[in-house]
Each structure stands twice: as structure tokens, then as C-alpha cells.
Amino acid sequence: MRRLAILAVLALEVPGVPASSAGATQTVAMKGIAYEPKQVTVHVGDIVEWANQDIVAHTATARDKSWDVNVLPGKAGRMVMKTPGRFDYICRYHPNMTGEIVVEP
Amino acid sequence: MAKIHLTLLGACLCLAPYGAMAQGAAKLTDPQIAHIAYTAGQIDIQAAEQALKESKNKEVKAFANDMVRDHKAVNEKALALVKKLNVKPEDNETSRQLVQQAEAKRKELSALKGAAFDKAYAQNEVAFHQQVNGALQSTLIPNASNGELKDLLATGLKIFQGHQQHAEHLVQSLPARTGALAH
Ligand SMILES: [Cu+2]
Numbered sequence: 663m664r665r666l667a668i669l670a671v672l673a674l675e676v677p678g679v680p681a682s683s684a685g686a687t688q689t690v691a692m693k694g695i696a697y698e699p700k701q702v703t704v705h706v707g708d709i710v711e712w713a714n715q716d717i718v719a720h721t722a723t724a725r726d727k728s729w730d731v732n733v734l735p736g737k738a739g740r741m742v743m744k745t746p747g748r749f750d751y752i753c754r755y756h757p758n759m760t761g762e763i764v765v766e767p
Numbered sequence: 768m769a770k771i772h773l774t775l776l777g778a779c780l781c782l783a784p785y786g787a788m789a790q791g792a793a794k795l796t797d798p799q800i801a802h803i804a805y806t807a808g809q810i811d812i813q814a815a816e817q818a819l820k821e822s823k824n825k826e827v828k829a830f831a832n833d834m835v836r837d838h839k840a841v842n843e844k845a846l847a848l849v850k851k852l853n854v855k856p857e858d859n860e861t862s863r864q865l866v867q868q869a870e871a872k873r874k875e876l877s878a879l880k881g882a883a884f885d886k887a888y889a890q891n892e893v894a895f896h897q898q899v900n901g902a903l904q905s906t907l908i909p910n911a912s913n914g915e916l917k918d919l920l921a922t923g924l925k926i927f928q929g930h931q932q933h934a935e936h937l938v939q940s941l942p943a944r945t946g947a948l949a950h
Binding site for chain 1: 833836837840841844922925926928929930932933936
């Protein structure tokens with residue numbers, strides 16, 4: 663079961679970005695209708711990966727609409743952070759879920 | 768402040784008899800609590816299905832689809848849990864009142880069309896989630912004796928608080944009822 667989950671994550675494509683240029687991966691859990699950790703700091707080119715441990719689907723949606731990741735229960739979704747800045751984000755389905763990603767140059 | 772209290776009391780009227788009983792000897796049992804929570808979920812799924820049939824608004828439809836998906840997921844977990852615990856959900860006065868109230872609302876909404884329907888549906892989604900969340904917080908969660916049931920209700924509360932906020936945003940994004948014809 664655990665191995666299946668890991669395989670599912672590995673199988674995910676990162677659109678438009680060759681694997682060789684991928685930076686470090688920072689994982690954020692979607693757990694108990696919250697992002698954990700609530701705030702992460704990464705560098706341009708790094709990947710943020712959201713792992714949904716809840717029983718319902720969630721999204722990670724930048725408030726400025728520049729990115730939007732939908733994650734089904736038990737799955738993971740990822741996004742390469744290409745633009746430096748401070749990004750507040752929410753879940754579109756449960757806007758009481760809020761988080762922040764700081765992307766350093 | 769007094770005004771806010773009155774509004775909340777009005778919204779929770781349906782569950783008031785049990786709220787009051789919870790103080791006394793006749794505490795809600797787990798089979799009754801499970802039945803109330805499941806019924807509330809079913810009601811919101813049926814309201815969403817009505818909206819999916821009636822509405823032409825993209826955001827309203829998306830919201831309704833979210834409600835169907837989430838409430839089905841929570842109710843499936845609830846069913847699996849009561850089966851595991853060998854608990855048989857038990858119909859009760861609170862569940863019956865919720866169903867009655869929902870039936871009246873369904874009729875009221877079925878008389879409306881277009882933007883007027885959308886607004887009324889969204890407003891009722893705010894009110895209904897507020898009512899259910901209030902009941903979960905004040906009565907259902909505190910009275911649940913099984914730990915796993917309590918946890919599932921607490922998770923449900925957080926999900927439904929999200930729905931309430933989502934519904935509030937939806938109400939704000941829809942045109943005011945009086946201006947509906949202009950759109
Ligand atoms: Cu969510």
C-alpha cells in the first residue's frame with residue numbers, strides 16, 4: 663500500500679520541465695483540512711509537492727491565480743516554483759485552508 | 768451582540784430540542800448522532816442535485832459538484848465506521864425535523880428560476896452549513912461517546928466550515944437578486 667502511494671507520486675509528470683533541471687522537493691501534507699507545514703520557503707526551480715492525506719479532494723491555489731493544483735484523496739500533486747515572491751494560497755473547495763510559499767531567487 | 772445571538776438561535780432552532788435535552792438526562796446516543804450527521808449530508812447532496820438540474824451558472828454548478836463529492840466522501844466514511852462499530856443509525860426527532868425543513872426549502876427553491884434560484888440556493892447553503900456546524904460544535908461532537916465517531920465528526924466540521932466559507936464567497940460573487948434581470 664505504501665509502495666503503491668510512492669509509485670503514484672513518482673509517476674506524476676511535471677509539465678514543461680525536464681527532469682534534469684528539477685530542484686529540491688519540499689513536501690506539504692494536506693491533513694486535517696490544513697496545510698502542514700503552513701509556510702514553506704523554497705528556491706526558484708524547486709518543486710513543492712502536496713500529499714493529500716484527507717478523505718476529500720483539496721487544491722493548492724495561489725490567491726493571485728498564477729498556479730492551481732488539484733489533489734485527490736490519497737494522491738499527491740506538484741508544482742515547480744518558477745517565480746520568486748511570496749505566494750498566499752488556499753484550497754478552492756475549503757477556503758479555510760490557507761498556506762504560504764516563499765520563493766527565493 | 769444580542770442581535771448576533773438571536774440570529775444564531777434562529778438558525779439552530781431545528782436542533783434546539785436536542786441541544787436542550789443534552790443538558791438533561793436524555794443525552795443523544797451515538798446511533799442517533801450518526802443518523803443526524805448522515806441525514807444532514809444527504810440533504811446537502813439532494814440540494815446540490817437540484818442545483819445541478821436547475822442552474823446554468825458555472826460557479827453554482829461547480830460548487831454543487833463540490834458538495835456532492837465531499838458529502839458523499841464523508842458519508843461513505845460514516846457508513847464504513849458504523850458498520851465497523853456495529854452501530855445501527857437510529858432515526859430521531861432532530862433528523863426528522865432536518866428532513867422536513869429541507870423538503871420545505873426544496874419546494875421554495877423549485878419556484879425560482881435562473882439568477883434568483885442561484886442566489887437563493889447559495890444563501891441557503893450558507894445557512895444550512897451554519898446550522899449543521901453549530902449543531903456539530905455544540906451538541907453532536909460533545910455528545911459522541913465513541914472516539915472514532917467523534918474524530919470523524921470533527922473532520923466533518925472542518926470540511927463543512929470550508930463549505931460555509933465557500934458558499935459565502937459564492938453568494939458575494941452572484942448578482943444581487945434585484946439586479947438579476949439586468950444580467
Ligand atoms: Cu480543501
